[in-house]
Amino acid sequence: MDLSAEDLAGGITKVVLRGRFDTTGAVVVELPFNKIATEKQKIIVDLSAVNFLASYGIRVLLVGAKVAKSKGGSLVIVCPDNNVAKVLKTAGMDALIPLYQTEAAATAALAA
Amino acid sequence: MIAMRNGGASRLVLGNDVAELERLAGWIEGFTRQGTSPDVSFAVQLCLEEAVANIIMYGAAKNDSLVIAVELERNCGTLVARIEDNGRQFDPTRAPPPAPAASLGEAKVGDVGIHLMRSFASGMDYERRDGRNRLTLRFVEPATLSSE
Numbered sequence: 001m002d003l004s005a006e007d008l009a010g011g012i013t014k015v016v017l018r019g020r021f022d023t024t025g026a027v028v029v030e031l032p033f034n035k036i037a038t039e040k041q042k043i044i045v046d047l048s049a050v051n052f053l054a055s056y057g058i059r060v061l062l063v064g065a066k067v068a069k070s071k072g073g074s075l076v077i078v079c080p081d082n083n084v085a086k087v088l089k090t091a092g093m094d095a096l097i098p099l100y101q102t103e104a105a106a107t108a109a110l111a112a
Numbered sequence: 113m114i115a116m117r118n119g120g121a122s123r124l125v126l127g128n129d130v131a132e133l134e135r136l137a138g139w140i141e142g143f144t145r146q147g148t149s150p151d152v153s154f155a156v157q158l159c160l161e162e163a164v165a166n167i168i169m170y171g172a173a174k175n176d177s178l179v180i181a182v183e184l185e186r187n188c189g190t191l192v193a194r195i196e197d198n199g200r201q202f203d204p205t206r207a208p209p210p211a212p213a214a215s216l217g218e219a220k221v222g223d224v225g226i227h228l229m230r231s232f233a234s235g236m237d238y239e240r241r242d243g244r245n246r247l248t249l250r251f252v253e254p255a256t257l258s259s260e
Contacts, residue, residue, distance in 0.1 A: 023165050024134050052154070054161045055225035062221055069216050083154040090231045091224040096216045 001025030003032050010111050013040040014103070018049040021057030021084075030060050037064035041073040042110045044103065048080055053087045065097045074098075076106045121185035128168045128178040128199070136164055136182065143184045144191075152191055152251045155232040156184070159249050162225040163195050163204065167245075171199025189253040190234070196246050203238045204229065204247065 001019035008014050015036055019025055036043065045061065047053070061077065068075040076098040079085045088094055100106040124139045126132040140160060144153040164180060172178050176199075183194040207226045213219035230236060235250040 020137070022133065022137065022161050023130060024137075027130075052157060054158055054165070055222070055228060056165070058224055059221050062219060065216055066219070066221075083151065087158065087228060087232075090228055092210070092212055096213060096219050 001028050003029045005032075005036055008044075008107065010042070010107070012042045012044060012107060012110050014044045014046055016046045016049065020052040021047070021050045021060075022052055022054045023056040026054075026056040026060045033060055033064055034067065037067040037073075037075060038071075040068075041071075043068055043073065043075040044078055044106045044110065045075060046078045046103065047084055048078060050079075050084050053084045055091070058088070058091050058093060061093065061097065074110065076100060076109060078103050078106045121183050123181060123183045126164065126168075126180040126182065128172050128176075128180065130165075130168055132168065132180075133161060133165060136160060139182075140184070147186065148191060149253055152253055155251050156191060156193060156249075159229045159233050159251075160193060160195070162229050163247060163249070166202070166204070166225060167195070167197045167199050171197055171202065171245075173200065189255075191251040191253070193249040193251070194246065195249075196244050198244050201240050202245060203240070205236050205238045 001021060004016050006014045013036060015033065017029060065075040078100050079088065080101055088099060098109060100109065122143050124136065126136060137157060140157050144156060160182060164182065167178065167180055178197055178199045180195065180197045185192045204226045210223045210227050233249040234252040237248045239246050
């Protein structure tokens with residue numbers, strides 16, 4: 001699993017996660033992900049290249065969203081309609097963290 | 113056409129070390145590479161990761177080493193997974209569903225693993241026998257596959 005971050009226009013930071021977001025993968029990205037959630041205000045987490053998601057990965061996303069919110073920022077997720085999105089929805093994450101299918105939709109929401 | 117192989121159980125024995133989850137994932141991938149739909153493969157990966165991670169993290173008293181045996185078997189259009197461990201008694205089928213959070217600030221971190229297992233498996237049974245937990249998970253293939 002790996003993580004890369006990129007600054008977009010409008011003060012938005014895009015975090016791209018790739019690979020298997022399971023217990024093993026979550027341990028690898030947890031620290032850098034928390035650092036971004038702590039330092040940045042508007043965050044898009046792109047899960048398009050994540051092919052698997054389990055509860056430890058959900059935990060990392062939820063903690064990140066809580067950290068961002070606690071300092072007045074916001075974190076949203078981009079994920080196509082696949083099994084990873086089904087895991088997010090089954091876990092009730094779509095009610096807590098805004099979930100979009102495209103980066104354009106996520107960017108528009110953060111800019112609003 | 114996807115070939116269906118009936119019978120032929122495969123077995124993997126793991127210790128209670130988080131590093132074992134990677135071995136589990138690779139083994140499931142090998143088993144489901146042929147004759148399993150992508151959705152069922154995903155569901156098996158998810159449910160076994162959750163079940164075995166729970167046993168590894170919470171099944172042992174301090175410093176105890178556990179033996180976790182996982183078995184996968186195809187039975188007509190159903191994939192059956194059995195997990196047996198000698199850890200402390202725990203019946204995931206009786207765990208209460210997580211309470212929905214009213215807001216992000218109030219949301220509890222954790223507690224979703226068993227809920228995911230319930231949702232992604234077609235069925236889940238538990239028994240405690242001879243000092244061991246035995247969890248059986250069933251995954252039914254979509255009709256288009258089993259009718260081939």
